[in-house]
Amino acid sequence: MDLNTLWFILIGILFVGYFILEGFDLGVGIWLPFLGKNDTHRRMIINTIGPHWDGNEVWLITAGGAMFAAFPGWYATLFSSFYLPLLIMLLALIVRGVALEFRSKHDSLRWRSFWDWSICIGSLLPALLWGVAFANFIRGIPIDATKNFVGSFWDLINIYSLLGGLVTLTGFMLQGALFLSLKAAEPIQSIARYAASRIWVVATAVLIAAVIATYFFTDILQKLGVNPGPVPIGAVAAVLVCGWFIRQKRDGWAFAVNSLAILFTAATSFMILYPRVLVSILDPNFSLTIYNSASGPQTLRIMSTVALIFVPIVLVYQGWSYWVFRKRITADPSDLHY
Amino acid sequence: MDPTTGILSQWQFAITSIYHFFFVPLTLGLSVLVAIMETMYFRTGQVMFKRMTKFWGNLFIINFAMGVVTGIVQEFQFGMNWSEYSRYVGDVFGAPLAIEALLAFFLESTFLGLWIFGWDKLSKGMHLAAIWLVAIGSTLSAYWILVANSFMQSPVGFVEENGRLVLQDFGALLTNPYVWGQFPHTIFSGYTTGAFFVIGISAYHILRRHQSDLFKRSFQIAAVFGVIAVFLVVLVGHNQAQRMVQLQPMKIAAAEGLLETEDPASFSLLTIIDQKTLTPRVSIRIPRVLSLLAYNRLDGEVKGVNELQAAFEAQQGPGNYIPSIWATYWAFRAMVGTGFLMLLLAAYALYRTMRNQLTAKTWLLGIFPFALFLPYLANTSGWILTELGRQPWVVYNYMRTADAFSPSLTPGMVIASLVSFTLVYGLLMGADIFLLAKYARAGAEPAGEKRTVEEETYWE
Secondary structure, X not given: OOHHHHHHHHHHHHHHHHHHHHHHHHHHHHHHHHHOOEHHHHHHHHHHHOOOHHHHHXXXXXXXXXXXXXXXXXXXXXXXXXXXXXXXXXXXXXXXXXXXXXXXXXXXXXXXXXXXXXXXXXXXXXXXXXXXXXXXXXXXXXXXXXXXXXXXXXXXXXXXXXXXXXXXXXXHHHHHHHHHHHHEOOOHHHHHHHHHHHHHHHHHHHHHHHHHHHHHHOXXXXXXXXXXXXXXXXXXXXXXXXXXXXXXXXXXXXXHHHHHHHHHHHHHHHHHHOOEEEOXXXXXXXXEEOOXXXXXXXXXXXXXXXXXXXXXXXXXXXXXXXXXXXOOEOOOHHHXXX | OOHHHHHHHHHHHHHHHHHHHHHHHHHHHHHHHHHHHHHHHHHHOOHHHHHHHHHHHHHHHHHHHHHHHHHHHHHHHHHHHOHHHHHHHHHHHHHHHHHHHHHHHHHHHHHHHHHHHOOOOOOHHHHHHHHHHHHHHHHHHHHHHHHHHHHHHOOOOEEEEXXXXXXXXXXXXXXXXXXXXXXXXXXXXXXXXXXXXXHHHHHHHHHOOOOHHHHHHHHHHHHHHHHHHHHHHHHHHHHHHHHHHHHOHHHHHHHOOOOOOEOOOOEEEEEEEEOOOOEEEEEEEEOOHHHHHHHOOOOOOEXXXXXXXXXXXXXXXXXXXXXXXXXXXXXXXXXXXXHHHXXXXXXXXXXXXXXXXOOOXXXXXXXXHHHOOHHHHHHHHHHHHHHHOOOOEEEOOOEEHHHOOOOOOOHHHHHHHHHHHHHHHHHHHHHXXXXXXXXXXXXXXXXXXXXXXXXOEOOO
């Protein structure tokens, strides 16, 4: 395996990590005003993600940085092509992050309600936009011979990309509801479990529709990077098993298999792409690949060494922080820091 | 490619960077100060130190959140608005950014989460370790991002291949002489910001005789820390300026309003230059002092704007290689002027606390709550000097800012982002200052902790 492929996989792993982790905190954020009926309940909900959301977001920052370092061409074209969606995502993430930190620091109903809705909308927009972006990655966008995007914002909005947006939106909402049922004490636990069972129906339907649509809207049948074979079926299967666990009230297992579904869904996208990173719908020769958009071997070697040493360390201490905060959040004031 | 897109993108980058850097220096300084306070709690077991840690820690958290969210914008903007730049330098420039995220951001965010939520869940020692790791993470982050910025200022460790820069010597990138001026200067500026923040708010409470013990002690810690920090900022800054004479002579010439090369070179007391005609309107200068500053002796040549412009034209082709003299000149003076004022104030703060006279002569102590804003002025003008003084280059001598922006953008798109960032940032700044002021005024929580839980219904 060459270093270019290694870095493609590493960036894939960073995105998968980001979707599984931030997936639940975005989901929890979306549910917040709907599942929390009074201030204590809302604080319980927020405190389940309190110690984690910021660390989860670093997965995205690292994915972006790794893309910049290993594939500057990919980073440059992707970020400038998706200018307006990324602008919306940034504004959403900014407002949401600040809202999480600020909402409980002032005792006023209007203040808290304003930030709660900011958390909700600021979580919903990124959850939707990630799917829109990934659907466009595999469907292709108008990229010219100079590797520049020549379309407009409206080229990024189509039935397939909106379906992709619904996949991540409902998938993350499911992930968030499952996390809440796992991490919050009663009464939030039961409320969240009920929410999970409802959104599961939608998430499953949307995912199946998206998998089928992928065969119609992309060049998957003619020009596969790596045949994803059973992986997309695995995603659907994992979601189905998740539904069974939800009914059995086995919150931990349900959360784990839904994480698996997210992994399989993201992996499918990356497999369809490989070795391309951005597909041009104008001419296959204009597509960006892990070779024509990559940094030189020197940078890739150094970055590989750094990643090899520090990714395991990060995993250990971030894992440890989840262990420290393994207990359910109750209504007790000592649990409510936010 | 509409050049307006580039100019608007430049404004956006300037506004978002300056805004981001309102929060970063306080994070750098206050994380260390809070860590020192918690260390005192750990060693003495006195509850006062715990209350102190929590009080300043709360202000730290409010500030930190703003730094984090505005930081993501910075990382994304390179690709969004400056895709040509990203393509051209990504091989070299991307690596420190990725390493910053992996080494510093994970550390900062994970351990800050553990620190905020872990008071009852971690042992005292682990909890203390968490805040120190946050401080270390912030410092590491400053180093890596400044490695990247220093590359733009003084590119090293690369070769140009097929129209882009390719990394050749990673060690040279890390040991770039430029970063070893910029990094300590930034770190100590951050410590200064933290110190003046603590001194200012403590003085406010001391003047009101509110929780005097706690705030006198805070004042004392910050005064000692602050004097050392400001002194080091000035020292490193002097060294940096000397290096600038070698590495970026145009920046120094512009910042000094020096049109013609001089030996010995004069220092400007007040110079106003017409940028269009390059003629001085006012010029009051002290002979020899610029040479003294540049070389630590009374003579030595400092090149002027005109000669440097001619040299650039000979080497790089026709063009305008002169940055805004007005902006660099005044930014330089604002930075250095506030720097020395802060040195004076920090020394005075130390004197008062050493003599144990914090409650006497209150009118002089009343300066400190206002002095809290001085580091912000110095930090901002420092970055204006650094970044504007590098123009027209985005990568010094290699790429012009005008060639760096994303060709796929239209001015309308950048106006949309520029306006929305400015509005959202403005709103958040309002909320941030409101909360900081509220918590700063309220003081530390009383020794016996109590919380009120209100039950308000949103639905039904």
